[in-house]
Amino acid sequence: MEITKHEILASVSIVAIMLFVGILISQKISEYQTDKNEIYNKAVKIESSDLFQYGLDTDVGNAFVYGELKAVDTVTYPEISGEYMYVNKVKEHYTRHTRQVKHTRTVNGKSQTYYTTEVYYTWDKVDSDSKTCKCITFCNVEFSNSKIRFPDAQHIDTLYETSKDRWKYYGTDAEHKGTIFAQLKDHTIQEKTKFYENKNIEETVETLSKEGMIFSILFWVFWIALIIGIVCGFYYLDNEWLN
Secondary structure, eight states, X not given: OOOOHHHHHHHHHHHHHHHHHHHHHHHHHHHHHHHHHHHHHHSEEEOSHHHHHHHHHTTXXXXXXXXXXXXXXXXXXXXXXXXXXXXXXXXXXXXXXXEEEEEEEEETTEEEEEEEEEEXXXXXXXXXXXXXXXXXEETTEEEETTSBOOOOOEEEEEEEEETTEXXXXXXXXXXXXXXXXXXXXXXXXXXXXXXXXXXXXXXHHHHHHHHHHHHHHHHHHHHHHHHHHHHHHHHHSOOGGGO
């Protein structure tokens, strides 16, 4: 592939235009993050159940609240120990599979392709069941289970029915400490409020601020890759019209 001077000049113009557009988008991202940081800095910081209840009663608005998240009506399965906020069991069967594997070989100086049948085994999901507590408390205030996102479930145990059938159990512990960022409005919080486990208010604010920086970095990685792709694609085109 031969690259002409006219194509180089045109590609420089393409890069300049794309960088200009990227800067404009980046500025919008920065402005958005600045606005979000201002909201975080102005938000009320609450670390006691009395203040949290007062904030709900008075619809105080945006707030960071640190406290304990607990399941009221814990759930479990009789075959495992412990009580949980959420518990899930998955049945897996050890299944035999086959697949065709491609090979190449040289015969009399010529390359030949042939296939062999490979046997392999995997644990495949065949059934599942789950239980979720209906009520939770956060900072000693009761809510329905939909108000706060539960921390991720962790593996609890694996029980075998036979050598080829097993149940794997996953659960979210009944008690956690952490912070939420929520709008205290209409005497409650919004649905699916994110819970930052094992983080105090300061750490949560820092995490939210860093998310904006990471997004900005990822944008420029994507944008530069896009510019490179466009320029390479331009070079591969028939650009006789430039001559």
